[in-house]
Amino acid sequence: xxxxxxxxxxxxxxxxxxxxxxxxxxxxxxxxxxxxxxxxxxxxxxxxxxxxxxxxxxxxxxxxxxxxxxxxxxxxxxxxxxxxxxxxxxxxxxxxxxxxxxxxxxxxxxxxxxxxxxxxxxxxxxxxxxxxxxxxxxxxxxxxxxxxxxxxxxxxxxxxxxxxxxxxxxxxxxxxxxxxxxxxxxxxxxxxxxxxxxxxxxxxxxxxxxxxxxxxxxxxxxxxxxxxxxxxxxxxxxxxxxxxxxxxxxxxxxxxxxxxxxxxxxxxxxxxxxxxxxxxxxxxxxxxxxxxxxxxxxxxxxxxxxxxxxxxxxxxxxxxxxxxxxxxxxxxxxxxxxxxxxxxxxxxxxxxxxxxxxxxxxxxxxxxxxxxxxxxxxxxxxxxxxxxxxxxxxxxxxxxxxxxxxxxxxxxxxxxxxxxxxxxxxxxxxxxxxxxxxxxxxxxxxxxxxxxxxxxxxxxxxxxxxxxxxxxxxxxxxxxxxxxxxxxxxxxxxxxxxxxxxxxxxxxxxxxxxxxxxxxxxxxxxxxxxxxxxxxxxxxxxxxxxxxxxxxxxxxxxxxxxxxxxxxxxxxxxxxxxxxxxxxxxxxxxxxxxxxxxxxxxxxxxxxxxxxxxxxxxxxxxxxxxxxxxxxxxxxxxxxxxxxxxxxxxxxxxxxxxx
Numbered sequence: 001x002x003x004x005x006x007x008x009x010x011x012x013x014x015x016x017x018x019x020x021x022x023x024x025x026x027x028x029x030x031x032x033x034x035x036x037x038x039x040x041x042x043x044x045x046x047x048x049x050x051x052x053x054x055x056x057x058x059x060x061x062x063x064x065x066x067x068x069x070x071x072x073x074x075x076x077x078x079x080x081x082x083x084x085x086x087x088x089x090x091x092x093x094x095x096x097x098x099x100x101x102x103x104x105x106x107x108x109x110x111x112x113x114x115x116x117x118x119x120x121x122x123x124x125x126x127x128x129x130x131x132x133x134x135x136x137x138x139x140x141x142x143x144x145x146x147x148x149x150x151x152x153x154x155x156x157x158x159x160x161x162x163x164x165x166x167x168x169x170x171x172x173x174x175x176x177x178x179x180x181x182x183x184x185x186x187x188x189x190x191x192x193x194x195x196x197x198x199x200x201x202x203x204x205x206x207x208x209x210x211x212x213x214x215x216x217x218x219x220x221x222x223x224x225x226x227x228x229x230x231x232x233x234x235x236x237x238x239x240x241x242x243x244x245x246x247x248x249x250x251x252x253x254x255x256x257x258x259x260x261x262x263x264x265x266x267x268x269x270x271x272x273x274x275x276x277x278x279x280x281x282x283x284x285x286x287x288x289x290x291x292x293x294x295x296x297x298x299x300x301x302x303x304x305x306x307x308x309x310x311x312x313x314x315x316x317x318x319x320x321x322x323x324x325x326x327x328x329x330x331x332x333x334x335x336x337x338x339x340x341x342x343x344x345x346x347x348x349x350x351x352x353x354x355x356x357x358x359x360x361x362x363x364x365x366x367x368x369x370x371x372x373x374x375x376x377x378x379x380x381x382x383x384x385x386x387x388x389x390x391x392x393x394x395x396x397x398x399x400x401x402x403x404x405x406x407x408x409x410x411x412x413x414x415x416x417x418x419x420x421x422x423x424x425x426x427x428x429x430x431x432x433x434x435x436x437x438x439x440x441x442x443x444x445x446x447x448x449x450x451x452x453x454x455x456x457x458x459x460x461x462x463x464x465x466x467x468x469x470x471x472x473x474x475x476x477x478x479x480x481x482x483x484x485x486x487x488x489x490x491x492x493x494x495x496x497x498x499x500x501x502x503x504x505x506x507x508x509x510x511x512x513x514x515x516x517x518x519x520x521x522x523x524x525x526x527x528x529x530x531x532x533x534x535x536x537x538x539x540x541x542x543x544x545x546x547x548x549x550x551x552x553x554x555x556x557x558x559x560x561x562x563x564x565x566x567x568x569x570x571x572x573x574x575x576x577x578x579x580x581x582x583x584x585x586x587x588x589x590x591x592x593x594x595x596x597x598x599x600x601x602x603x604x605x606x607x608x609x610x611x612x613x614x615x616x617x618x619x620x621x622x623x624x625x626x627x628x629x630x631x632x633x634x635x636x637x638x639x640x641x642x643x644x645x646x647x648x649x650x651x652x653x654x655x656x657x658x659x
Contacts, residue, residue, distance in 0.1 A: 003638055003641065003642045003653075003654050003655060004634055004635060004637075004638035004655045004656075004657060005654065005655070005656050005657070006626070006656070006657045006658075006659075007656055007657070007658045007659070008658075008659045009529075009562075009563070009566065009658055009659065010077035010078060010079075010566075021038070024038065024043075028043055028046070030042070030046075031043040031046070061213060061216065061217040062179070062210065062213040062214060062217065064175065064176040064179050064180070065160075065163060065164060065167065065176045066164050066167065066168070066176050066177065066179065066180035067179070067180070067183070068154035068155065068156045068160065068164070069150065069154055069164045069168070069180060070179070070180045070183035070184050071154065071183070071184075072150070072153045072154045073107065073143075073180075073183075073184040074183065074184035074187040074188060076143075077111065078108045078111040078112055078524075079108065079143075079527060080104065080105075080108045080112075080524040080525060080526060080527055081524070081525050081526075081527050081528070081529075081558050081559065081561075081562040082102075082112050082522055082523075082524060082525075082558070082561045082562045082565055082571075083522065083523050083524075083525045083554075083557075083558040083561060084520075084521075084522050084557065084558070084561050085520075085521035085522065085523065086557070088520070088521045089520045089521060091518075093503075093517065093518040094518035094519060094520055094521075095518075096516075096518070097516050097517075097518035097519050097520055097572065098467045098516060098572045099450065099453075099454075099467050099468050099469075099516060099518065099519035099520065099572075100467075100468070100469045100470065100519060100520055100521075100522065100571055100572065101444070101447075101450070101470050101471075101472070101495065101496060101499060101519050101520070101521050101522075102469070102470070102471045102472075102521070102522045102523060102524075103471075103472060103473075103474055103492045103521070103522070103523035103524070104471070104473065104474075104523050104524030105473055105524065106185060106442040106443065106471045106472075106473065107184055107185050107188070108524050109442065109471045109524060110185060110188040110189060110192070110442060110471075111188060112524070112562070112565055112566075113192060113469070113565070114188055114191055114192065115565055115566045115567070115568060116565045116566075116567075116568050116569055116570050116571070117192050117438075117469075117570065118191055118192060119191075119192070119193070119194055119195065120192065120194060120438055121192045121193050121194060121197055121438050121439070121440045121469075122193075122194055122196070122197050122198075122432070122433045122434065122437035122438055122439065123197060123198055123199070123200070123428075123429065123432035123433040123437060123439045123440070124189055124192070124193065124197070124198075124199040124200070124439070124440045124441070124442075125199075125200045125201075125202075125425060125428055125429075125432075125439070125440075125441050125449055126189075126199070126200075126201055126202070126441060126442060126443045127201075127202040127420060127441075127443050127445060128182060128185075128201070128202075128203070128443050129178075129443075130203060130204045130206055130207060131173055131175075131178040131206055131207050132204070132206050133173060136475075137173050137178065137181075138171040138172065138173050138177070139167075139168060139171065139172050139173065139177035139178070139180060139181050140171055141168040141169070145161075145165065147161040147162045147165060148161075150164065150165060168180070175207070175210055178207055178210070179210055179214060182211070182214060183214060183218070185442070186214065186215065186218045186219075187218055189440070189442065190218055190219060190254060192440065193254040194254065195254060195255050195258040195358075195362075196253075196254070196255065196258040196259050196261065196362075197253070197254045197259075198225065198251065198252065198253050198254070198259060198432040199219070199251070199252050199254075200249055200250070200251055200428050200432060201215070201249070201250045201251075201252075202230075202247060202248070202249055202420075203247065203248050203249075203250065204244075204247045204248065205244060208248050211250060212227070212250065215250055215252050219252040219253070219254065222256060223252050223253045223254065223255060223256045224251075224252055224256075225251035225252060225253055225256065225259070226250075226251045226394050227248055227249070227250055227251070227394065228248065228249040228250075228251065228394045228395070228396055229246050229247075229248060229249075229394060229395050229396065230246060230247045230248070230249055230396045230397070230398070230424065231245055231246050231395070231396070231397040232245055232246065232247055232400065232418075249396070249428075251432075258359065258362075261355060261359050261362070261363065272305060272306050272308070272309055273309065273312070273384045273385070275300075275306070276297065276300065276306065276309060276312060276320050276384045277319065277320065277384045277385055279296070279297060279300060280293060280297065280315070280319050280320050280384075283296055283297075290315055290316065290317065293315055294314075294315040297315060297320055298313065301313070309384075312382075312384050314370065314381075316381075318367070318383065319383045319384060319385070320383065320384045321370070321381040321382055321383040321384065322381075322382050323370040323372065323379035323380065323381065323382075324379055324380045324381075324382045325349075325354070325379060325380075326349065326353060326354050326355060326360075326377065326378060326379050326380050327349030327350070327351040327352060327353060327354050327377065328351055328352065328353075328354040329351045329352070330351070330352060331349065331351055331352025331353045331354050332352050332353050332356075333348050333349075333352045333353070335353070335357040335360075336348050336360075337357075337360050337361065337364055337369070337378070339371050339374060339378070340364075340371075341371060342371075342374050344374065346371065346377065346378045347374070347375060347376060347377045347378075348377065349377040350377075363380060367381075368380055368381045369381065392427075392431065396424065396427075398421035398423050398424040398427075399421070400418065400419065400420075400421045402421075402423075403419040403420070403421050403422055404417075404419065406419070406422065407419050407446075409505075410498065410501045410502060410505060411486070411497070411498075411501065413482060413486065414482065415481075415482045415483040415486050415488060415494065416446060416481075416482070416483055416494065419446055419448060420445070420446070420448040422448055422451055422452050422455065425448050425449055425451075425452040426452045426455065426456055429449075429452055429453060429456055429466065430456070433466060434466075435457075435460055435463050435464050435465060435466060436465045436466065437466050437467075438466075438467050438468075438469065439453055439466055439467065439468050439469070440468075440469045440470075440471075441468065441469070441470050441471070442469075442470075442471040443471075443472075444470035444471055444472040444495050445472065445491065445495065446491075446494055446495060446498050447470060447472075447494070447495040447496075447498035447499045447502070448498075449468060449470060450468045450470050450495075450498070450499045450502070450519070451498060451499065451502040453466045453467070453468040454468075454499075454502060454503060454506055454515075454516075454517055455502075455506060457515045457516070458506050458509075458510045458513045458515060458517075461513065461515075462514075462515075464515060465515070465516070467516070468519075470495065470499075472491055472492045472495045473491065473492065474490040474491070474492040474493075475490060475491045475492075476489060476490055477489060477490060477491060477493075477494075496521070499519055503517040503518070503519075520571065520572055522561065522571060525558060528551070528555060529659070550597070551627075551628075556595045556596060556625075559595055559625065560575070560586055560593055560595055563593060563623060563658065564586075564588045564589065564591065564593070567589065567591050567621075567623070568589060569588045569589040569591070573588060573589060574588070575587070575588045576588065578592065578610070578617075579606075580599075580603040580606040580607050580610070581600075581602040581603045581605070581606040582602075582603075583596070583598055583599050583600075583603045583606075584596065585607075587617070587619065590618065590619055590620040590621070591619060591620070591621050591622075591623055592607075592619040592621070592622045592623070593623050593624075593625075594622065594623070594624040594625065594628075594629065595624075595625045595628065596625075596628060597628040597629070599624075599628075599629050599633060599637075600633070601633075601636065604636060604637055604640045607637075607640075607641075608640060608644055611644060619653060620652045620653060620654075621652075621653070621654050621655075621656055622637070622641060622653070622654070622655045622656065623656045623658055624637070624655065624656070624657050624658065625658065625659075626657040626658060626659055627659065629657075634655075634657050637655055638655040641653055641654075641655050
């Protein structure tokens with residue numbers, strides 16, 4: 001049996017089909033013609049026949065010169081590879097860290113992350129360029145599209161394609177340029193968010209209106225959470241008519257319904273709940289068991305001040321809670337969950353479930369289900385917390401003066417002005433995430449988000465295990481700036497130094513804290529496999545075969561990093577070196593990588609022996625670098641694996657030759 005397949009990485013032929021298109025084909029196959037073209041009118045007729053109203057005229061979202069191009073950019077594969085800063089990452093404080101700092105264009109980085117982090121990010125905060133005309137924003141694009149290629153890719157006229165390429169080439173800072181810049185980044189960011197994920201975006205007056213409509217389109221206006229107003233400390237003296245001292249913070253959920261299901265941070269708290277929460281905390285610190293704590297809490301309910309809280313009458317290791325209904329009239333009754341204590345299916349509510357099956361499983365996995373009597377339906381745990389007694393107001397004020405002092409303290413001087421208030425970012429993280437969440441900032445700037453994540457974890461002691469992914473372009477600092485004079489030639493240098501110095505400060509202030517204060521560094525690099533000639537066709541971005549020049553060990557390691565992320569392995573995950581008769585292979589997330597040259601028949605035998613004898617070695621796919629293994633050896637390996645699979649029943653094991 002020969003199960004060898006071939007793949008060109010990031011080729012248009014290997015990109016997964018658009019998910020929405022795949023869903024349409026799955027559920028509405030008769031709405032496509034024989035060439036695969038979608039027939040919207042046919043779908044509209046089907047929906048009308050089902051009694052679903054179809055509106056022909058209605059509101060249209062924002063349109064601008066470059067929107068078709070922006071849609072092209074969101075779908076094209078990355079043009080770079082991902083490389084690891086091995087010297088930094090091997091340092092003891094970073095070796096086991098799950099925090100990430102990535103240097104490179106954030107659209108390229110987001111596209112790389114999409115393969116391993118799709119639906120994994122709980123919260124995103126970004127502070128993108130405001131396009132004020134003085135913040136240095138210009139749209140820069142060096143993609144090599146011809147007007148004819150872009151017209152075909154973007155389904156636009158040749159005239160429009162020419163106009164788009166003209167404005168992308170002239171380093172524009174128009175509204176159209178800014179929207180073209182933001183659209184693909186927000187679109188890919190949405191794919192990274194969990195279903196209960198949320199994004200916070202800082203902006204000012206200049207692009208506030210455009211950003212709101214853009215986010216309505218990308219995230220859906222039904223998933224709009226709030227537009228918060230943040231007062232800043234800017235001077236009003238330069239204003240001609242009215243001094244502007246506020247900025248905005250847009251908040252969108254990936255799914256507002258899922259956010260409501262999973263989050264308690266946004267819910268209104270009644271008077272006195274803070275006292276109950278504090279009492280629980282004190283009793284737990286005293287070493288009382290749950291039954292003793294339960295008795296003490298119930299004593300509080302006998303006092304008139306707390307009588308109205310008597311519905312919060314249950315206690316577990318996580319706090320005091322009440323059980324809230326999980327049913328609704330007309331809810332579904334064709335599924336249930338298993339009670340982990342009895343091993344039996346839970347009773348289905350008489351009115352039907354208020355949640356989907358996926359939501360019930362998510363609540364169960366989060367430990368938020370109260371099972372109660374096995375003859376009654378389960379309910380959801382609603383905990384009392386020490387949070388504010390009401391949902392947060394949309395007017396925020398955080399004095400940035402302490403942050404200016406903090407920057408001076410950390411760096412020894414004020415190397416940049418107007419730092420984002422760390423307390424504001426901490427508040428955003430508290431609202432938008434859990435204590436073990438993955439948090440992304442792809443406009444990292446001075447690294448405030450990373451600092452806030454580490455600070456919150458230290459304040460939470462052993463309970464805080466938030467992890468950050470920060471992305472920053474190595475944009476050059478002004479040679480006249482204090483940052484440049486201090487040795488920070490790029491913004492990325494500032495980001496990295498801020499995280500390192502903040503980490504050390506937190507460690508000094510919390511000597512007993514043993515949480516993650518390190519971070520790993522990766523960066524995007526030009527794809528050394530891509531042809532350098534001008535005949536490269538972006539419509540078919542198939543990578544040509546490698547030249548005769550042998551790749552260095554560093555380049556092979558870069559391929560390994562890029563490939564394993566493409567195959568779904570997170571960047572901090574451990575990669576195990578596997579010895580196969582003197583040949584070093586790499587094993588990560590059920591993928592075995594054969595990159596170096598020198599693989600021979602004895603290596604195949606060693607591989608089969610390891611499959612036989614190592615119970616922890618269960619690869620599902622062997623990925624080889626075809627430029628470093630001749631076709632005869634590839635076939636021999638594939639035949640051996642195919643025969644082994646037949647013998648042992650490992651039918652999922654396959655061999656992929658990749659360029």
